[in-house]
Every structure is written in structure tokens, then in C-alpha cells.
Amino acid sequence: MSHPHASWEHRVKKPPVKKSRWIIAGLLAVVYIWAFSGVPLNGFKETALQVTKAIASGIFSPDWDYVYLPDGEDLLRGLLDTLAISILSTFISAVLCVPFAFWAASNMSEWGITSKTGKIILSVIRTFPEIVMAILFIKAVGPGSFAGVLALGLHSIGMLGKLFAEEIEQIDCGPTEALIATGANRIQILWYAVIPQVLPGFLSYTLYRFEINVRSATILGVIGAGGIGTPLIFALSTRNWDRVGIILLGIIIMITLIDLLSGAIRKKLV
Amino acid sequence: MSAHDMKSAVPSKASSLPRPKPPRKLKAILTGLIVLLLLAGSAIKTESSFSELFTGLPNMLDLIKEMFPPRWSYFDDITGAMLETIRMAIVGTTLGAIFAIPIALLCASNLNTIKWLSYPVRFVLNLIRTIPDLLLAALFVAIFGLGPLPGIFALTIFSLGLIGKLTYEALETIDRGPLEAMTAVGSTPMQRIIYSVVPQIQAHFMSYVLYTFEINVRAAAVLGLVGAGGIGHYYEVTLGFLEYDKTCTIILFTLAIVLFIDWMSTRLREKLL
């Protein structure tokens, strides 16, 4: 103990920092320099502050008259339309994703096809942006809410299918074994041993996706696929800030209420 | 089977226990009815009809036919926009993550015991999370004008909401032991955070940032539709001129980039946790 400060070095060597860490740090630095150096900082409009103030005052003095107009396009009808799009599209995707989910679940792969291919397909569907899908559907069925329903319905299959597949992968295979032992066929095994186990999870994920779809449906109107997005974009481009305010308020209240309701039901399910 | 077997299955002692009555199914029936009504109402409201879908399908097939083969040469024109998309996602996610740190610390009830401070911050955080990213972008475009800057701001706010919420929920589940140990050695709040909170939370935090980055890349790819920069702008350009083969190139390019980034990010996240 005569040289306390020197003696540690001999007893415990400090582990060297891994080379890979330095490489990652270096790469990150390069990426960040590239990313931030490219941000254009001169794009501000001089009116920015003014517009911000206008929107803020629009939110605090909203155009209450717009909430309900006896004849035609008003806030309530826009929100209702948005809600209808999300309800229907969630239902469509929840039904259509089930076969994909069984395909992608690794513990069901004895059914002939590998789960890998199913997972890849779901991942491609998930990656395809709903708004681009909506553009394509508008070409097919014309602008309006129906195009939005189809786009969201198709896009949601990707995520719901993945979540459902994960739920299927977690089941207890005991009941399946018991049903095999009673002489049940495959469909009966599925119906009596698998489905009862996964159903609450399926419903809970469907509600979760519904929450997301309500958010997505509010923006579909931007490209003409129905919902509250259309009047919002119109109000923004005509600088009708009071109307922007009331629409924003309406969207925030609707989404908050949906989240609360759906969250309460989901808590009861699991 | 049969009568004989049925007889033999009768218990030897007289069945003294009464059989229970089946529970009322009213609740299930009502729930089913409400769901059906909601679906029917939604179908009417959105004017959904199968016939329209079937008459529209040929149009859609024509469109898809026109999309193939994709115009590969268009890659050169959109590579710059794709890089801008990735840049927007990186910058937006990073800024959002940085702002999310103090917000999350303020929200976590086990670190910040001042209720009049944590509740309003949480309220604002929840409020932010109700607004979709594309809507934020549309707002910022109205404020700042066209270009990637409003897109970056929208992604920043969106990331702040998501990372802030995930992080503060994770903060609330950390082990209290190290915190108490640091308090016992007489540390300041800042020292407590650096020595006992950060080591417990950093892997989770990085994982959330990567997860948000994945979402932001997808979002950034369509922000251009409202004029907020990135590759999304080219959808309108190509669709407007009915150049569907070019649109297809954009879609495939985006798919490839997003899937690649997802794959990398997922591998990194697996390593972190």
C-alpha cells in the first residue's frame, strides 16, 4: 500500500474501447454533419410570425358558426365523415389481415407455407404509404371518402397482420394438443383451441389501429380522399385562420375522446 | 351411442346440485348490434359500395399496367429529393429527441414531484400527440412557406411527442435503489440524474429514437404532398403529368429505402436491448 495510486494499473486493466465503437461514432458524425449542413435556414417567410399569431388567435377565437351549418359542409359532418372512414377501414383491415397473420405466424407454418414470406409481404404493405395508396384508389373509384376507406383498409393490413401474427405466436399449445387428442380436424382445432386464445388480443390491436386510423383519416382530405382534411386544407390556403382554428380544435377533441374511449375498452379486454 | 351409454353416464348418486342457468346474452347481442350499426352508418356516410369498387377495378388495373415497367432512368432525378427526405428525418428526429429529454424528466412522477409542473407538461405532450404529422406539416407550410424546413419542424414536434411519452413512461419504471443511493451520498438533482437515471434509461432511449426515426422516414416520404419538402413532392409532379411509370419508380425507391432503414434500425435496436 505504499504506492496506492500506481498499484491499480497492475491489478486491473481497463478494458480497451472496442474498435467497432469508434467506427460507429465516426460514421454517425459524418452522417450528422451531412444532414445538418444541408438544412436550408433561409427559407423563412417574413410573414411567419404574423401567420403564427393569426393561427394562434384563430384557435383562441374559433369560428364557432362553422361547427354546424344547416346546409352542407360543416365541422361536425367533416368529423363524422373522418370517423366513418376510420371505422370502416379498420373493420376491413381487421378481417382481411387474419389469413395473412396465420400465414406469417411461425407456429402455424406447418400449414405448408413458410412464415417468412408472409412477414415480408406484410412488411411491404406496411411500408406503402396510405396517402399514396389513396392517390391510386382515387384513380380507381374517384375522389371522396370511399377511396380513403380502401386506402386505409389496405394499408392497415400490414401493421395489424404483424401484430396479430405475434399474438398467434404467443399462444399456449396445450389446448391445441388436447383438441388433436379428441379427434378434431384442423379447422375445429383452430376454432376451439386457437381463436378463443387470440380473440381478445385481436380486438385490442384492432382498437389500437382504430386510434391510428382516426389520425390518418384526418389528413386524407389533403389529397381529396374525404374527411375533415379537405376543409382544413381549403381554409389554410384561403387564410381563413378562424376556421383553421375551429377545425384544429375539433380534430384534437375528437382524437382525445376516441383515445380515451378506446383505451378504456382495451383495458377491459385484456 | 346412445341410450345405453347415456344411462351409464348418469352419476351413481342422485344429482343434488342444480344445473346453473346460462348467463344472459343481452350484453353480447347489444354490442354486436352497436358494431353493426356503426359499420352500416359508416358505409352509408362514406358512400362505400362494392359495385363501385368492382366497376373501378379495371381503372385501377389500367393504372397498374401503366406503372410497369417503371422508368428506371428517373432515379437520377429523384435521388436528391430522396437524400433530402432522409436528411429531414434525421434532423427532425434528433431535434425532437433532444427536446424530449427535459420534457420527459418533467413528466416522470418519480423524478419530478412538483405536480403543478408535471401535469401541464403532460397535458401539452398528450395534445401534441393528437395531431398527425402531415397535418402539422400543412400548418407549418402555411406559416413558413414551401420547403423542407416546415417538414423538419413537423417531424421535430411529432418526434418530441412520441419520444417524450415513451421515455417518461420508461422513466417511471426505473429502479429506485440507485436513486436513493445517490441521495444518500449527498448528490444534487443533476448528479442524481447523470449517475443513476441516465445509465438505466439510455439503451431504452436510443431504442425509442431509432423507432421514431423509422416512422419519420416513412412520414418524410409523403410530407412533400403538402409542400413540406422531400420526395413526396414528386408524386404530384408525376401524377399530374400522368407519368405513372415515374410514379412507380418513386414508390419502389421509397420502399427500398424504408425497408433498408427499418432493417438496419431493427438490428441496431436488438443490439441495444
Added chain:
Amino acid sequence: MIELRHVSKSYPNGVKGLHNINLTIHPGEFIAVVGLSGAGKSTLLRSINRLHEITDGEILIDGASITKASGKELRTIRRGIGMIFQSFNLVKRTTVLRNVLAGRVGYHSTMRTLFGLFPDHDKELAFRALERVNIVEKAYTRSDELSGGQQQRVAIARVLAQEAKIILADEPVASLDPLTTKQVMDDLKRINQDLGITTLVNLHFIDLARQYATRIIGLRAGEIVFDGPVEEATDDVFNHIYGRPIQQEELLGDLVG
């Protein structure tokens, strides 16, 4: 009648699960299969209804080869063999009654079972089965609200509703406490005596095997090393089956008897 002829099972990694098993089991017997864990008790039981495939030999159920059967034929043979598991294997989130009725699906068309349209006869069978295991008052309770012993009795009711002529019970009491162990074993014994259902039970506890079984089969390393009436299964015989003296943990203790 169950006949096993030169039955062997080897796993892909070369391990032998069963080695040249020859057995004849007569209707109405109550057989306890004993042996160390890993001796092949579970493999033997699961081979009989082909939850496990054997690699050699043949198994006949009432003269029909389950080894060669497939599709509808295999399912019909399985329908006649009920199985009880260590972990009960009920669908926990559904009601007791529905779990018991699940034992009936092998008798009906796929369509009919998809809609849950069981004939009154089936419901009657399910209720009587529940009455026999004294749990009828729980018919509409969710299975996960029951205790382990109650869940195992529901599983027995499922087998009864199945109208099986053979019951295979794979460690049916291994996850139960001594008191419920006795109740479940009593149920199995009573069913065996009242209805004449052939019963094969894998047991870990030697004293349970002696008390309930009429015949004991001892397995060691996948081979039968003892097969005889319970009176002949002396302590020496058990020492031989286990390859070492009986240990305290292999006895359930005083509650039995």
C-alpha cells in the same frame, strides 16, 4: 383393447425414447406407468394416440392400426381415446361448458361446430360429465377462475363428454397439491370402475400407483422392466425399476389412504 407390437421410438438425434415395447392392455384395466423422469412414460402414452409418432412397430386400438391410419380414420380412432394432461390444457378464456363441449367436436361436421350448434344430446352429456366430477355449478364460469384441481376435473369431464373408451392421463396430478391429488385420482378411479373405461396413468408417486392401479408397468430407459399386478410390485420391484432405492420425494405421504 390396446396392443403395442415391437414399438420403438428414436429421436432424430439418435436418442432412444422407447425400445421394443410389447404390451396388451385389456378393457377396464387401471394401469399406472411408473419410472424415472425421462424413462419414456410420456412418450409411451403419447404414442398410443399418436401425439408422438413411433419409428418402428405398430399400435392397435380395438384391432385397428392407429399407426397406419390417417385423416378421417385417425381422427375417429382418436375420438375414442381421451387424454388428460399435467397442465390441464383448457382454453382458459372460455367457459367450462365450452371446454367440455370441445370434447364433442370430433363427432360433428366442421360447419356445425363452427357455429357451435351442439345437439341437446351433447349438452346433456356435457352436464352429466360435469355432475360426475362434481363441478356442474361452474358450467358458465371462465376456466381461468378455477383452481388447479377444479381445472383438472373439467379436463376429466371433457374426456367423459368425448365418450372415450380409453383414458390416457399424462402426470395428471403433478401440478396439484396432495388434497386435490386425492380428489382427482378418486374421480379417475370411480370413472374406471363405474363406466369400465380403460385407464392408463403416468405417475410420479409410487404410493399413489399402488393404491389406485390394478396393474403396474415399470419403464427404465425406454424399456419395460416390470409388468404385473399391483400385488407383485414390491419395494424391491420399485428399486429395480428406478435402479436405486425409493426416495422420500417419490412418496406422496400420509394423505393417501
